[in-house]
Amino acid sequence: MNRRELLTGLMGAALGSTALASITSASASLGEKTIREATASIARRRNRFPNVVLRTHENKLVRFYDDLVKEKIVIVNFMYVGCRDGTCPLTTANLVEVQKLLGERLGRDIFIYSITLDPEHDTAAVLQRYAKSVGVKPGWLFLTGKDDDIEKLRKNLGFVDLDPVVDADKSQHIGVIKFGIEPLERWGTCPALTKPKWIAQYISWLEPQGERPNGRPKQKRASGRNLS
């Protein structure tokens, strides 16, 4: 077996043949270095999240990474409908404002995912009613699933408290939102109750062509007058 065959065989085994086909066809003319980097990046992005199966509030089954996150800009938070001790209702209200600010981009390239911490009570039907009452537009999904899968996801995404007693108590759940541009592997976090305008801004700041604190990046800035 020559070296190239061995390499191809190894890569195929690592990634599965469809992924390999797409890489090798796309980069047939590229050097080994680019293939190497592309493979590493694809594998790393895929490995960042457990590809668990979830059920949307529209009662569709989806895979977390493949269907919800891959190639998208996403906002993720955890909540539950029965949350009475405070922040879920406020967070949801906050995200409704963010939804307004995102406008047409929601559902096109930016997606909001609110995942329940209480899959036992928050079935798809319950979440459907909740989503309707909140007024979510396409692009914002409430998600439920198997207990184990949601736990796996929650822990992977770091919505955990080091104190196991606190961690086990839903009513003391972590109140942050995580946002990111998946293909660029840029991930940030902010408090769920950050002002909606800033949530939208923080995301825009992550985009190569997005807004900047002092104006757009590619804009020719003004002459040397005082800009403070």
Next chain:
Amino acid sequence: MSIEIIKSDRRKKEEIAGKYMQEIRDIVNARLSRRELLRMGLVMGGAGLLAMHGMQKFRPYWAHAQINSGNLKLISPKNTPSEDQLPIPEPVRPTVLNPAPTKGPNLSLSALNGFTEADRPDHQRWTQFGGVSDTLPGFDGPQYELIAKEVVPSFYPERDGIPSYPIWMFVDATNPSYVGPLRFNAHYGEPIVVRIHNALPEDNHGYGINQTSTHLHNGHNGWESDGGPIQFYDKGFFKDYHYPNVRAGFSKTHPTSTYIDADGRSHEVPGDFRETISFQWFHEHRFDFTAQNVYKGLAGFYTLFSNDINLDTGDETTGLRLPSGEYDIPLIFADKVFDPTTGEMFFDLFNLDGMLGDKNTVNGKIQPFLEVKRRKYRFRFLDGGPSRVYEFFLSNGQPFTQISNDGNLLPKPLVRQSIRLGVAERADVIIDFSKYRRGTRIRLQNRLEQVNGRGPTGKILNPGDNVLEFMVGGDAQDDSQIPDKLLDLPSTDVSRAQIRPWHFERRQGAWVINGEFFSPDVVRAFSKQNTAESWILTTGGGWLHPVHIHLEEFRILSRNGGPPPKEEIARKDIVRIGQNAVGSVNTGRVELFLQFRDFLGKYPMHCHNTVHEDHAMMLLWEVVE
């Protein structure tokens, strides 16, 4: 095999690592180098890989989602300690900037790379400190040019066979072949301009963002040159940072002051000579990505010499005669973790508590060694984060002679058995190797137990982790000394100081200060220029926070109502509050004295556990007229 493997004991993990190594050796026989395979991101080669493929769940990034705690349970590949020499930071070389610096953002493109200067306010006090004119380009003084870019150094020794991966560092444009920590040798009375280009790539290899704002910690600078969290710029831009290298107080409280040096000569200089700073560092500060970008390598040293008053001169035959030149070595301690399957440096993007690495690096190498001569050395310790708190001991029980805290000379040298540092804290220590025989080996050890990013447990381990090994060599001339007295402290007149309380609290995984989250458009305090205030920082227990305030050094007046420990009777810019802040005691309350002199603008106060900082344990305050 399943994910349980990762949870199980160390022996099993080493068994896997052993099998992995065997597979690699098989591949080597097939004439593929191990480096090539690992670089391709493959777990194993040949039969091993196919067997592993059934191990669906053995994936590195799952490891950060640990079952019972937020701890990262990745185990980095084994390294050979004391194999690589400690990299010695190289001084940044002065250059002539083209185009010449201007008071406002430059209208011309960089001759080096065509970059444009980013938006910024005008440099404050531009013509007072080196600027030639308010309107025309020109600067009278040393100029430097750095490029933030991707480089490919190695953390592991060659013989461990771990491939190198791209990281991000500052490179000296005038010395581009050198890849390693940089050091500015700056001097009071000599303002400088540093032009920093952002040439970072869009491809971040897993974490970080190619936007940058460089903060000189803790420079007494105008806010336009301070490198705050919201002042970042993109690839294709540069920014000129103006560092006056002047002591605080020059504009009002101490237009000049006179220092009488060790030889009895007097020196009159602008500002309060008692505010002389000796050791700063510079690092990336982009909002929400500070932890990622600094971890990725964007940090360096700034040593500030006060030869203008013959104090900390950089020459061990003058002034305080502290060890100098090749015997003055800055050390940045940064714990890292490496993906066990590829060897690439790994960052836990979803951790809220703080990230700990299992490999101790110093100046970019894991557990290096340093050959030392049989004489005194001045080491400048810096905790480079992201989250770990260190307590350093020497393996043979020899104490340190500490001469500064957070880069500021103490009133007198202190003999200390151990030195505790939180993120961004500094301590200059003198170690004397003259009484040891050639061939003696002494290890610098971190003995403070820490198991998660919240803070240390307070327990002192023995021996702890070896961080750096000193190997005693031959003799060398030593003209340095340890003086009896270093530098008097400035006065702290609290009588007319406005009091501001700040309560730090965790709220559902994120941080509030006085009940509010961080907001880029909210200024939480307006402090009057050239006045003093007393800031009271309080917090609950369970977490350790090294709190940092930009612009000026402060004094710690009290800890929990009582006097601070002797090493904190000093000027500092980081104060540890919370659990095990000092010893194994919770500091729930500190009282600080600080001033707001000479410059105007918005500056932050924030926790310097960079993971807390990013989530967002921070607020903005402003100096106003």
